[in-house]
Every structure is written in C-alpha cells, then in structure tokens.
Amino acid sequence: MNDTGKTHVLLADDDVGFCELLSEYLRHQNFDVTMVHDGLAAIEQVERGLYDVLVLDVMMPRADGFRVLERLRASHRIPVVMLTARGEDVDRIVGLELGADDYVAKPCNPRELAARLRAVLRRSQPAAADPTPLRSGDLELLPAARAVRVAGQPVELTGAEFDVLRTLIEDAGQVIAKDELSRRALNRRLGAFDRSIDMHISRLRQKLGPHPDGNPRVRSVRNRGYLYVTAE
Incomplete structure (x- = not known):
C-alpha cells in the first residue's frame, strides 16, 4: 500500500479509453491507479517498486504482455492479473505458464476485475496467524x-x-x-x-x-x- 493506505494498481493497456473507464471504477473502490500504455513503460514502473499489483494487457506496443511478464518474473513477485481477449484460450494458457496469478477476459466488467484484484492481493499477503509449518x-x-x-x-x-x-x-x-x-x-x-x-x-x-x-x-x-x- 502507498502512503494513503490504498492499494496501488499499475494498469498497463494501450487502450486509453478502456484504461480510464477501469481506473475511474477502481478509484471509487479505494484503489490508487497509475496507467501506462506500452510494455516497456510497465517494466520501468514495476522496477520502481511502488505498486501492489499489476493489471497487464496482452497486446501492447514496444513489448507485449507476455514479454513483460517473462521479464518481470525473473526478479519480481508482484501479483499479476492478465487482460486477455475473450475466447483467446491460448493467451490465458501462455500467461499462466509464464507466472500470471489470474486473468480476466476483455471486455471485462470492472466489478469483476476489482474482485480478482482483491483475491490475488489476499493470496499474496503473509498470514497473520497459523504459523505451523x-x-x-x-x-x-x-x-x-x-x-x-x-x-x-x-x-x-x-x-x-x-x-x-x-x-x-x-x-x-x-x-x-x-x-x-x-x-x-x-x-x-x-x-x-x-x-x-x-x-x-x-x-x-x-x-x-x-x-x-x-x-x-x-x-x-x-x-x-x-x-x-x-x-x-
């Protein structure tokens, strides 16, 4: 979380209008959102270490989502939710193989995306109790x-x-x-x-x-x- 106590989401998608729609909803759901619109910018932002979760589109300029994910998984554990085209099973399979935590098919319901984000964030947090190995x-x-x-x-x-x-x-x-x-x-x-x-x-x-x-x-x-x- 950032200084405001909100979860900071990095939203990487080259569809600016779609990003703005998702961002508006997520901000109403108590997320802070930063948008980038190409793959290399997504990598640069994640490497700054300011984000709690990455929403990553497959199709982007400069570096597609698969290339971004492959590079990030070499050194970063940030939770990643992939955005894949509806019906593109291959994209979902490849994303999961490369280490995505979850996926949402586009065009997606913003409410569904928010729910998936909360779920992957819960999974990424150390347990407060149950210390028994x-x-x-x-x-x-x-x-x-x-x-x-x-x-x-x-x-x-x-x-x-x-x-x-x-x-x-x-x-x-x-x-x-x-x-x-x-x-x-x-x-x-x-x-x-x-x-x-x-x-x-x-x-x-x-x-x-x-x-x-x-x-x-x-x-x-x-x-x-x-x-x-x-x-x-």
Missing part, C-alpha cells in the same frame, strides 16, 4: 511467511501457486477435484474451458521437481483431479 517428506511450507522450501532450499512461487500447493499439502495423499481445488485455492469456480488449475500444477511440478526417489510430487488422476503424493 506444513511438511511432506523434504518439502516444507510456511503459511505465515508464504514460503516453501524443498530439501532446505527456497522455491519461489507466485501467490496462486502457493495456495494451490498449500491446498494439496493440506490433503496430501487424497484426490482433490479441479473445481474444488480452484474454489479452495483461487476462490473461484472453474469455467467450462478454464485450464488455470492445470497451468498452476504444471508450474509447480517444474519448480518443485520430483521426490528424491524420482516419483512425481503431484499426480493427476484422470477425470477426478490432482493429489500430492506423500513421500515413502
């Missing part, structure tokens, strides 16, 4: 610090990835349906063609690696969901 084999999850270690080494996760993993660890060894996983971890139901949970699981597998014995940590169960495999 969760452990499974060589993996340790620290809820209060929102941190994860594997074999004692820190693993950098986005807010969404952390909450998906925490939900799996809480029910380690049990299958969790995709829709239940989405509701518990992301606070939303899955749409008919929503692959956000699949993308978060894919990134978790890449970042966590397998168990020391080579078995996968997260297993998919066809037509049922996912489970975290307990270590032998």
Whole structure:
C-alpha cells in the first residue's frame, strides 16, 4: 500500500479509453491507479517498486504482455492479473505458464476485475496467524511467511501457486477435484474451458521437481483431479 493506505494498481493497456473507464471504477473502490500504455513503460514502473499489483494487457506496443511478464518474473513477485481477449484460450494458457496469478477476459466488467484484484492481493499477503509449518517428506511450507522450501532450499512461487500447493499439502495423499481445488485455492469456480488449475500444477511440478526417489510430487488422476503424493 502507498502512503494513503490504498492499494496501488499499475494498469498497463494501450487502450486509453478502456484504461480510464477501469481506473475511474477502481478509484471509487479505494484503489490508487497509475496507467501506462506500452510494455516497456510497465517494466520501468514495476522496477520502481511502488505498486501492489499489476493489471497487464496482452497486446501492447514496444513489448507485449507476455514479454513483460517473462521479464518481470525473473526478479519480481508482484501479483499479476492478465487482460486477455475473450475466447483467446491460448493467451490465458501462455500467461499462466509464464507466472500470471489470474486473468480476466476483455471486455471485462470492472466489478469483476476489482474482485480478482482483491483475491490475488489476499493470496499474496503473509498470514497473520497459523504459523505451523506444513511438511511432506523434504518439502516444507510456511503459511505465515508464504514460503516453501524443498530439501532446505527456497522455491519461489507466485501467490496462486502457493495456495494451490498449500491446498494439496493440506490433503496430501487424497484426490482433490479441479473445481474444488480452484474454489479452495483461487476462490473461484472453474469455467467450462478454464485450464488455470492445470497451468498452476504444471508450474509447480517444474519448480518443485520430483521426490528424491524420482516419483512425481503431484499426480493427476484422470477425470477426478490432482493429489500430492506423500513421500515413502
């Protein structure tokens, strides 16, 4: 939050009129909003460290949203909500693969965007209580610090990835349906063609690696969901 106590949103979209519409609504919802209209400007602003969350359009001049996100994820953990064209499933999948925390299809309802922003911000905040670590084999999850270690080494996760993993660890060894996983971890139901949970699981597998014995940590169960495999 900035000096006013409000959440500071960086809105990156080259549609100036659309930005102004969203900004007006968000300001009425107690957000401070700064607008930029090209990808390089978005990177420059995030690197100043003044923002709590980034709303990032896919199609922008100088650097598209994917390039911006890829560059930022190399060194920044700022929560990112992607703006994707309605019906462009590929854009949503690529955004999630690159580390976006959530997405909203354009043209979007400003109320929906505000709700998504609040959800990703809640996920990004350290827990005030519940300091008890969760452990499974060589993996340790620290809820209060929102941190994860594997074999004692820190693993950098986005807010969404952390909450998906925490939900799996809480029910380690049990299958969790995709829709239940989405509701518990992301606070939303899955749409008919929503692959956000699949993308978060894919990134978790890449970042966590397998168990020391080579078995996968997260297993998919066809037509049922996912489970975290307990270590032998």
